[in-house]
Amino acid sequence: MAEVLVHVEGLKKYFEPHQTLMQSIGSNKAGKVIKAVDSVSFDIMKGEIFGLIGESGSGKTTTGKLVMRLLKPTAGLIQFDGEDVTKLDKEGVKEYRKKVQMIFQDPYASMNPRFKIRDVLEEPLIIHKIGAAFEERKKLIVKALEEVKMMPAEEFMGRYPHMLSGGQRQRVATARTLILNPKLLVADEPVSMIDLSTRAEILAMMKDVQEHLGLSYLYITHDLSTARYFTDRIAVMYLGRIVEMGKADDIIDHPLHPYTQALIQAVPEPESGKVETIKELPIFGEIPSPANIPSGCRFHPRCPYSAAECSVDPEPELTAVDASTGLGVDHFHACKRWDRLKKS
Amino acid sequence: MEKLLDVQNLQMHYFTSKGAVRAIDGIDLTLMAGETLGLVGESGCGKTSLGSSILRMPSPPGRYVSGKILVEGRDIIPLSEKEVRKDIRWQKIAMVFQGAMNCLTPVYTIGKQMMETLNVHKEVPKAEAEALIKEYLGYVGLPAEVMTRYPHELSGGMKQRAVIATALFLRPSVVILDEPTTALDVIVQAEIINLLKKLKAQFNLSFIFITHDLALEAEVADRICVMYAGRIVEIGPNADIFGKQGPAHPYTQRLLAATPRLFKKVEKLQFILGTPPDLIDPPKGCRFNPRCDRAFARCHEEVPPLEEVEPGHFAACWLNSHS
Numbered sequence: 128m129a130e131v132l133v134h135v136e137g138l139k140k141y142f143e144p145h146q147t148l149m150q151s152i153g154s155n156k157a158g159k160v161i162k163a164v165d166s167v168s169f170d171i172m173k174g175e176i177f178g179l180i181g182e183s184g185s186g187k188t189t190t191g192k193l194v195m196r197l198l199k200p201t202a203g204l205i206q207f208d209g210e211d212v213t214k215l216d217k218e219g220v221k222e223y224r225k226k227v228q229m230i231f232q233d234p235y236a237s238m239n240p241r242f243k244i245r246d247v248l249e250e251p252l253i254i255h256k257i258g259a260a261f262e263e264r265k266k267l268i269v270k271a272l273e274e275v276k277m278m279p280a281e282e283f284m285g286r287y288p289h290m291l292s293g294g295q296r297q298r299v300a301t302a303r304t305l306i307l308n309p310k311l312l313v314a315d316e317p318v319s320m321i322d323l324s325t326r327a328e329i330l331a332m333m334k335d336v337q338e339h340l341g342l343s344y345l346y347i348t349h350d351l352s353t354a355r356y357f358t359d360r361i362a363v364m365y366l367g368r369i370v371e372m373g374k375a376d377d378i379i380d381h382p383l384h385p386y387t388q389a390l391i392q393a394v395p396e397p398e399s400g401k402v403e404t405i406k407e408l409p410i411f412g413e414i415p416s417p418a419n420i421p422s423g424c425r426f427h428p429r430c431p432y433s434a435a436e437c438s439v440d441p442e443p444e445l446t447a448v449d450a451s452t453g454l455g456v457d458h459f460h461a462c463k464r465w466d467r468l469k470k471s
Numbered sequence: 472m473e474k475l476l477d478v479q480n481l482q483m484h485y486f487t488s489k490g491a492v493r494a495i496d497g498i499d500l501t502l503m504a505g506e507t508l509g510l511v512g513e514s515g516c517g518k519t520s521l522g523s524s525i526l527r528m529p530s531p532p533g534r535y536v537s538g539k540i541l542v543e544g545r546d547i548i549p550l551s552e553k554e555v556r557k558d559i560r561w562q563k564i565a566m567v568f569q570g571a572m573n574c575l576t577p578v579y580t581i582g583k584q585m586m587e588t589l590n591v592h593k594e595v596p597k598a599e600a601e602a603l604i605k606e607y608l609g610y611v612g613l614p615a616e617v618m619t620r621y622p623h624e625l626s627g628g629m630k631q632r633a634v635i636a637t638a639l640f641l642r643p644s645v646v647i648l649d650e651p652t653t654a655l656d657v658i659v660q661a662e663i664i665n666l667l668k669k670l671k672a673q674f675n676l677s678f679i680f681i682t683h684d685l686a687l688e689a690e691v692a693d694r695i696c697v698m699y700a701g702r703i704v705e706i707g708p709n710a711d712i713f714g715k716q717g718p719a720h721p722y723t724q725r726l727l728a729a730t731p732r733l734f735k736k737v738e739k740l741q742f743i744l745g746t747p748p749d750l751i752d753p754p755k756g757c758r759f760n761p762r763c764d765r766a767f768a769r770c771h772e773e774v775p776p777l778e779e780v781e782p783g784h785f786a787a788c789w790l791n792s793h794s
Binding site: 182183292294322323324325326327328330331349350351352353355356376379389390391392393394395396397398399400401402405406408410413414 | 507627662690709710736742746
């Protein structure tokens with residue numbers, strides 16, 4: 128059994144609404160609490176790529192920010208290498224960031240345009256006071272650039288971000304995270320702004336780096352197709368909760384939760400013969416506001432299989448499926464009626 | 472079938488201080504009534520430039536260099552802006568721009584913004600216009616009360632529906648859709664695609680569907696037109712490109728291989744090395760040659776013509792050429 132790197136348990140992040148002018152003069156009732164992440168539990172193993180899948184508003188990015196400790200959780204536990212990181216002070220968080228680094232979605236916005244690549248990579252070293260002189264830091268910069276195959280490294284160090292393609296920028300962004308020798312990379316939609324032709328190249332590079340350095344990734348995306356290729360395990364989030372979790376192949380070949388099934392059916396496949404058909408999606412309406420979460424199973428108003436029991440509290444918890452069913456080992460779902468659904 | 476649109480040898484270049492960017496460089500294209508033509512390629516291949524050129528509004532500093540755009544037989548390039556507004560734009564050809572749903576003015580209601588579009592082109596009494604707006608909101612599956620809502624009160628999918636309703640307002644026969652679902656979640660994307668298919672049948676529309684996502688084209692387009700560096704490299708029926716036979720041009724082949732498949736797990740996804748060329752000084756011969764692993768001497772010298780490889784299926788590649 129692999130060792131656990133990150134242990135998340137009952138993690139919650141509630142955002143209190145700002146008081147608006149209208150409320151302060153008493154003409155409007157107070158806003159509601161936004162439950163962006165509402166009791167989420169998962170483990171990320173050492174050397175594992177863990178995918179967090181969901182639509183906008185599912186809380187996947189907020190979960191990533193909590194793990195990064197860019198946000199302070201409302202409740203719950205995050206253990207990193209056995210150490211509780213939810214109560215770290217400012218200095219503690221700074222130390223923690225050496226071990227947990229982030230790759231952002233937009234490689235165009237995540238780099239200072241006035242910095243040369245050398246400066247982009249040197250900045251984290253200066254912040255964390257690593258390397259006494261530039262020569263010492265330069266060695267680390269070259270090593271990081273070579274790790275992401277930006278060679279010759281010396282030449283790229285002198286360039287500005289605008290001189291690089293989107294793919295190359297994402298390589299630099301990866302190098303910038305590697306320079307501090309982290310154990311976990313949180314990658315929030317790292318390829319969604321990159322051209323399809325280069326997406327695979329960046330994912331392949333990230334996978335090579337991960338295998339070479341034995342890193343763990345928290346890969347946050349809405350794209351199931353890349354998740355299947357890239358991740359070991361997947362957790363599907365809906366409205367602040369994990370509704371299904373398991374090995375990537377099990378989730379996609381045997382989705383158990385109706386929401387996962389709808390997500391999978393919505394993905395376009397490059398095959399002929401579908402132009403004339405209207406896709407029947409087993410889901411109703413739109414995702415509700417996280418300020419107004421439905422009772423019982425929070426998916427029930429959109430679920431075509433829901434019955435009376437689904438709208439009643441308590442909410443279904445993540446439950447492991449019996450391995451003898453052939454639906455996978457360590458495959459969890461949060462659906463009361465999962466065994467009575469029409470199989471897609 | 473009736474030919475709605477006939478683009479002949481179109482060249483549209485952006486005249487910048489560094490030189491002319493040859494964004495559209497010799498394109499021949501037809502659109503038949505009732506057809507959905509898919510336009511694919513990487514960013515910077517000229518998909519959007521072609522779309523806005525067909526609408527007779529190339530973005531500055533773009534100018535037509537040569538060629539014709541025949542709309543129902545009439546060349547629209549020499550027309551005055553006034554004539555284009557009166558007869559062509561939004562009347563015959565409408566466009567849903569990329570990211571249009573995020574370009575709605577935050578300070579006006581949806582109804583007011585739709586009214587504006589209507590008033591630019593037609594004089595309609597207010598009551599009648601409001602009735603019309605409600606009617607069109609209904610067609611795209613939105614309740615009439617959306618009229619009084621502001622953009623921030625709507626979800627992405629709802630905003631995109633409102634933008635589509637606005638494009639249909641003046642009953643165009645051709646709608647150019649530029650990445651209409653790119654910023655949306657996958658379930659909302661599937662719903663918008665379903666909606667577009669229904670509207671197409673209901674209003675006898677023809678679509679030019681622009682996206683970088685080949686998988687999405689497979690679901691919507693009758694014919695697929697693949698652009699690379701301002702030119703068409705392959706054009707053919709959906710059943711050829713996505714069927715057993717597969718694409719004929721190495722670029723399309725590589726693009727398809729780079730598309731991740733949900734139900735087919737691969738150990739290593741393929742990708743295309745390099746980036747599309749600088750169109751101020753594009754490579755000699757076939758413009759894909761610097762990135763093509765099957766290029767040979769001729770590819771570096773001569774431009775391959777579009778040649779028929781199967782009935783109705785054309786590719787511009789010396790590998791398939793008979794000449």
